Amino acid sequence: MALIVNGLSGALAAQAALNAASQNIANVMTPGYTRQGALLAAVSAKQAGALNAGSGVAVPALLRFSDGYKSLQMWQGASALGERATVQPYLSQLEQVVGNDAASLNSGLDAFFGALNAASVDPSSGPLRQQVLTAADALAQRFNSLNQVLSNQRVAVYQQRAATVDGINNLTAAVATLNREIAVTRASGINPSGLIDERDQKIDALAKLVALQVVEQPDGSRSLSLRGGQPLVVGAIAAKLALQGEPDGSQTLALAFAKESFTLGAGNLGGELGGLGDFERRVLTPLMASVTDMAEALTVRTNTQLAAGYALDGAVGQPLFEFDATSTTALLRVADGLVAEDLAFSTDPALPGDSGNLLALIELKSQPVGLTSLGTVLFGDAVTQLVGKLGMDSQQNQAALATAQTVRDQAEESWKSTSGVNSDEEAIAIMQFQQMYQANMKVIAVANELFDSTLAMMR
Structure with a gap:
């Protein structure tokens, strides 16, 4: 028997x-x-x-x-990769726009000050004066074009952030549902491996959007939280992220869990959500402020210097530029009604051919200017340094992206060696x-x- x-x-x-x-x-x-x-x-x-x-x-x-440590390494790799990958398209676009010789601010500034230099040969020449106005208008258009690109990028960042928040909310809800199903299945004596695999894939997708801390619970569920410790999923309960608009047009993140609510800082979030916040805070906002600083400094200094001179008819100089920090498409423009004869190149109303004030205008290029992202630099070097800083930020992100991709690939291979x-x-x-x-x-x-x-x- x-x-x-x-x-x-x-x-x-x-x-x-x-x-x-x-x-x-x-x-x-x-x-x-x-x-x-x-x-x-x-x-x-x-x-x-x-x-x-x-x-x-x-x-x-x-x-x-299954090896929990290897899964955690793979999710951490997904967060780092998502953070770097989501930023690079924005940086690459800015590099192309700001560094384009044909349409860059540098070319526009060189053309404007070159026209002023040419006019110093014969300050009373109508064609040379008109060339200054034409160069000034072209420079204003370049400021406006760059400001429009930066504003469009900010809108794109806001839209992508909103989509990312929706994706996080959907995935946390799915993980909470799977937590409940896994606990019920285990209690019923049914093998929950398929449900656990599905949950791990949801966590992997979620880790790409925001960095996670994952804790295994005795009932088979997994608790998820942000790097700062704010809960995302506990058992069958999921938190909900929401975007809040601020009076200055910026966005803040709020997290609601059960009866508690948290305001999240822009930093240390990781994943796509953290990458977008980091790019906006470190690159986009300072660059927009610096372009605005340059446009304002150019307007104030040029108009102030022109006001100290005299036009061909002996009249006091009129403003050349008009500046509007609130406008996306008209940050800088040539003053309405200004004609070539109104340019105040002379320091003596009785000497229309004098170039004393014109030479002072040309010297503005060598004066220092304070920019948000660079500090105090020479006006003529400001754009070059902005382009250099942007290129450095892009190269650093590309290097970090390559490293993150390698780490993620190795983590996947390590996971496959055990679970594949x-x-x-x-x-x-x-x-x-x-x-x-x-x-x-x-x-x-x-x-x-x-x-x-x-x-x-x-x-």
Whole structure:
């Protein structure tokens, strides 16, 4: 009788192992699938007797080949990669726009001051004066074009942030739902491996959007929180992120969990959400402020200097530029109604051909100017330094992006080495457990023959 019990338990154990191997092979190409295997354990003898070897084999559980540390490394890699990847398109666009020689502020400033230099040869020349107005108008248009690009980028950042927040809310809700389903499934004695794989994929997608801290709970659920400790998911309860508009047009993040609410800082969020905040805070906003600073300084200094001179008709100089910090498309423009004869190049109303005030205008290029992102620099060098700083920011992000991609790739490979399906290993396992099944069926057959022989002897 013991032969039959042992053989039957061995056959059933082999069948369970074959089922696990077949499931693995069926999902060899399924993204995020974690391989499984049967845990075999010898059953101790249940009857007395020194010759009783045991009561066969049991399968107490199916093993899920998962390493929490490797999963955490993969999610951290996703956060770093998402943070760097989401910023690079913005930086690349700014590099192309600001560094474009044909349409850059540098070319516009050089053309404007070049026209002033040309006019110093004959300050009373109408064509040379008109060239100054034309160069001034072209410079204003370049300021406006760059300001428009920067404003469009800010709108794009706000829109992408809103989409990211929606994605985070959807994923946290999905993780909370899966937490509940996994707990119920485990309590019912059903294998929850498929649900756990689905949850891990949701967490991986969420980690790309914002950096996470993940804690495994005894009931099989996973609690998620931000780097700052603010909860995102606890059991079957999910937090909700919301964007709030400020009077200055900026955005702030608020998190509501249960009856608590938190205001999140722009820094240390990680993922796409953190990358957008970091780019806006460190690059975009200072650059917009610096362009505005330059336009204002150019307007104030040029108009102030012109007011100290005299036009061809001896009249006091009129403003050349008009500045509007609140306008996206008209940050800087040439004053309405101004004509070439109104340019106050002379320091003496009785000498229209004098160039004293014109030379003072030309010297403005060599004067220092204070910019938000650079500090105090020479006016003529300001754009060059802005372009250099932008290029440095872009190169640093590209280097960090390459590193983040390498770290993520290595983390994925490490995860696959433990949790991924190897079709060759599974094929070998199927052969081994097939032989185990056949051997145990042979044991049962031998037991039946012995039983029949015993009965025949007793007739």
